[in-house]
Amino acid sequence: MIDIKQLVRANILELKSYTSARDEFFGEEGVFLDANENPFGILNRYPDPYQRKLKEQLARLKDVQPQNIFIGNGSDEVIDLALRIFCNPGVDKALIFTPTYGMYAVSAAVNAIEVLEVPLTQEFQIDVKKVEEVLADSSIKLIFICSPNNPTGNVLRRSDIETILERFKGIVLIDEAYIDFSQEISLISALDRYKNLIVSQTFSKAWGLAGARLGTAYANEEIIALFNKIKPPYNVSTLNQQAAIDVLNEQSVFEENLRVIQSEKQRLIDELQGIETVLKIYPSDANFLLVEMNDAERTYNALVERQIITRNRSTQVANCIRITIGAPTENNELINALKELV
Numbered sequence: 001m002i003d004i005k006q007l008v009r010a011n012i013l014e015l016k017s018y019t020s021a022r023d024e025f026f027g028e029e030g031v032f033l034d035a036n037e038n039p040f041g042i043l044n045r046y047p048d049p050y051q052r053k054l055k056e057q058l059a060r061l062k063d064v065q066p067q068n069i070f071i072g073n074g075s076d077e078v079i080d081l082a083l084r085i086f087c088n089p090g091v092d093k094a095l096i097f098t099p100t101y102g103m104y105a106v107s108a109a110v111n112a113i114e115v116l117e118v119p120l121t122q123e124f125q126i127d128v129k130k131v132e133e134v135l136a137d138s139s140i141k142l143i144f145i146c147s148p149n150n151p152t153g154n155v156l157r158r159s160d161i162e163t164i165l166e167r168f169k170g171i172v173l174i175d176e177a178y179i180d181f182s183q184e185i186s187l188i189s190a191l192d193r194y195k196n197l198i199v200s201q202t203f204s205k206a207w208g209l210a211g212a213r214l215g216t217a218y219a220n221e222e223i224i225a226l227f228n229k230i231k232p233p234y235n236v237s238t239l240n241q242q243a244a245i246d247v248l249n250e251q252s253v254f255e256e257n258l259r260v261i262q263s264e265k266q267r268l269i270d271e272l273q274g275i276e277t278v279l280k281i282y283p284s285d286a287n288f289l290l291v292e293m294n295d296a297e298r299t300y301n302a303l304v305e306r307q308i309i310t311r312n313r314s315t316q317v318a319n320c321i322r323i324t325i326g327a328p329t330e331n332n333e334l335i336n337a338l339k340e341l342v
């Protein structure tokens with residue numbers, strides 16, 4: 001049985017967290033003379049530090065309790081806080097599966113936490129045997145698994161993820177930033193079974209709110225309490241909380257946008273397959289395609305010249321560019337440009 005307290009850095013466990021004015025009084029009505037706010041203006045009041053209204057809606061959507069939800073300034077904040085809660089700088093390590101999202105390593109470096117890399121297999125799946133060998137290192141405290149993975153685009157096999165959740169006695173953070181684009185069932189449904197599981201999602205992708213900076217973490221109450229303990233008190237602004245509530249209330253817009261992105265993705269795949277310079281289109285469960293070109297560098301630069309910006313991911317996967325699925329007109333521009341470049 002995993003005891004979360006045993007996994008937490010001692011200073012975080014002992015920490016007496018900051019209590020804001022809004023921690024002491026929750027009501028919305030009254031004469032508020034407690035937080036040194038300005039009495040005049042529209043945004044003059046501090047936001048709800050625990051985003052209660054937003055969490056109530058999310059709890060219904062995700063079939064969890066509000067106490068199982070943390071909301072951060074993007075899921076990048078979730079990544080950073082997880083490292084700070086569970087890894088001692090200069091002592092503990094985090095494990096990632098490469099190629100993957102770059103912020104795990106950057107955030108770990110900022111926190112002086114060494115990162116061990118286990119390469120994904122040729123099919124971009126987890127090499128479970130290799131993981132078992134690496135896990136002999138007891139200084140590994142946190143494992144990041146990105147599924148669907150960025151930049152490869154594929155979902156990682158759920159049975160492999162669950163094997164790791166069972167064998168590893170530290171924390172496993174599953175980054176599901178792109179889950180809404182895939183057919184895969186979120187691991188949120190497995191929270192009851194794994195005490196060491198954190199699932200992070202985001203409003204930046206399928207919900208279309210990258211500019212608002214809203215990331216979520218789902219975990220057991222004890223872990224969520226730790227996130228709340230160390231986060232900056234007002235990490236999600238009033239405007240951003242409302243932006244999230246607004247998109248959640250427009251479920252039909254969400255579904256329609258998703259439908260268009262999916263059909264555009266298929267159209268893009270079909271078109272790319274007919275282009276000579278395209279060598280391979282990797283299977284994608286996300287809103288982007290990893291595409292091997294005959295000369296990725298040349299294609300990337302030629303597209304930039306036409307003000308079409310893709311991502312050259314050749315340092316991660318040889319000779320590949322990553323293409324986000326755009327609006328129909330944007331995708332047309334890309335296709336036309338690629339045809340001209342041949």
Ligand SMILES: Cc1ncc(COP(=O)(O)O)c(C=O)c1O
Binds near residue numbers: 177178
């Ligand atoms: C896998 C993955 N996780 C997290 C993020 C960051 O999300 P957010 O905008 O919520 O910080 C990204 C952004 O591209 C991503 O690709």
